[in-house]
Amino acid sequence: MSALLERDHAFLVGAVLDDLVQHVPGYDRLPQELIDGDVRAVVDHALRLFPATLAGGPSAEELSRLTESAALRADEGVPMEMVMAAYHRGARVALDHCFAEARPEELDDARIIAVALFDYLEKLTTAVAAGFTAHGRTVLAEQADVRQRLLAALLAGEGFHEAAGPAEMAHADTWLVVRVSVGAHPDEADPMIAPGVAGRRKLRRLRTEIDRHYADPVLWQPSLDGGLLLIPQPDLDRLRNVLRAARRLAGAPLWAAATRAAPEEVAAAAPLCHEIIDVVLATGRPEGVYELADVALDYQLRQASPARSVLAGLLATLDEHPELHRTLEVHQRTGMNRRRSATELQVHPNTIDNRLRRIAQLTGLDPTRPDHLPTIQAALIARAAIRGQQGRR
Structure with missing residues (x-):
């Protein structure tokens, strides 16, 4: 088997590439330079590694190249399922080619090779998944860092254009500054349920639902009862609709104070929203979204x-x-x-x-x-x- 793979290696590399373009959705839309370059190199490497499996390999170092390749594909926006499918198609092409020359008396050997191939595919897909996961963690960490820097800059009233970074965050002309306060979920009063867990689940549902409704990232400064949001979309009517949907998913009463602000005004708008929500809660007003005009008298008297x-x-x-x-x-x-x-x-x-x-x-x-x-x-x-x-x- 090893000798056969070595003898026909060049042919198999070309056969696998042709098969990927024909049968794996998405590969026919990849740039030809990528097919002829990185993809060909990875197919070449993977085909050379399989014989090592028959001898107890390949090593972690040999597999690390596939992890690095997967991370590059992730960075280029290639879906992980597309890459996974490619490895399985490549294994099938190689196996079909080798088994075409197998004799009846070699059935037991064929079974051994099939088992070894499954073991090899397990190692390959694990390496690929590790590459995509590492890339995902890196990207999420970078995005979170940019968002936190922008949030801090806006709340400080300076340096927000530089903190936004090149393209990941929108340079919004007007921000919607929102202070959200969420009441207790029924689960938080259930003695059979840990109140901290119920509270965190409630806030996670709230945040997920709000984030889902906006294309541009929402900046969050969380608190135990909700948090401060900076939304680069100043439509108050849309906010009211979003919060109604979020309230249903959170399963708890919800109040919000909101005001529009230019980037340089966000630093002053945030404490104002905190004060508005204090007025709303202290005066027992019903759930909803409140602006300063809604509580102006009470606010002034406070x-x-x-x-x-x-x-x-x-x-x-x-x-x-x-x-x-x-x-x-x-x-x-x-x-x-x-x-x-x-x-x-x-x-x-x-x-x-x-x-x-x-x-x-x-x-x-x-x-x-x-x-x-x-x-x-x-x-x-x-x-x-x-x-x-x-x-x-």
Whole structure:
């Protein structure tokens, strides 16, 4: 067998190349210089290695050349399945050629050679897969590095054009800066499921779905409850549709704060989105995508000033009555609708009336009087802002 392969080696190299072009999809579209160059060299090398298998080889060093070749094909965009198919076609051509001259009494030898060929193909395909895997890891690492450098540059407000690299990242004129906050998935409350695992799975589904909807890479700064996204596509309506789909897959409530920003404005837009989402969550707003205009009054009332602590102090007497404070928050959020408030708090509407009267007695602010409502709303926002600030310390 070895002698036959050596004698007809040149013929077999040509026969394998012809077979690849005719029978393996994609090889007929490869440049002729690639067929005549690297592909021919790899076929030549692989055919020379097979006899070594019959003697217990080939060595890892001999196979490493095939790994390097596979990495080059991956870099050129040749699919791995195409390369795998080529090795199997080449083995078939060589085997058919050799077995054509086999005599009946050589059947046992033929079986030995067939088994050896399968062993050889296992080593070949493992080497090829290693080449593609190594290339994939390298490319992904390079892409991740470019994205992280660009993210850091945008958030720092400088050097973003240089950080984007030559072609991997788009030099977007306008970015959509988005702060996403995801609530708890039901699995996170299941005592039979590790909450950390359930939370990470939820966030991975969210990220995968968002990435899937954008052709240009989305830059992520992850957090335990979601993260900050920079999207080189400033269409807010599209973002709303994408987040609706992502929310379904994540299986958890989702809120987002968004604003458009030029590259040099991203550094200021990111903390703004963090503040907007704080307002949204602190005021109990429903799921959705919010811009500053949607929460402008609440946002302004939360800003640090001498008046903020004074406003917060107007409801200080409710600190010893958490059920009254909770009732006031819910009643304000439901638009002062006593029945909706009662439903959310799971109490009778008359209980709401009694609590509102008690709040008026303790604070001097009557939630049933329209002229007191702006002050009550401002006081609630100020208290939520101070609690949030204390929680971050």
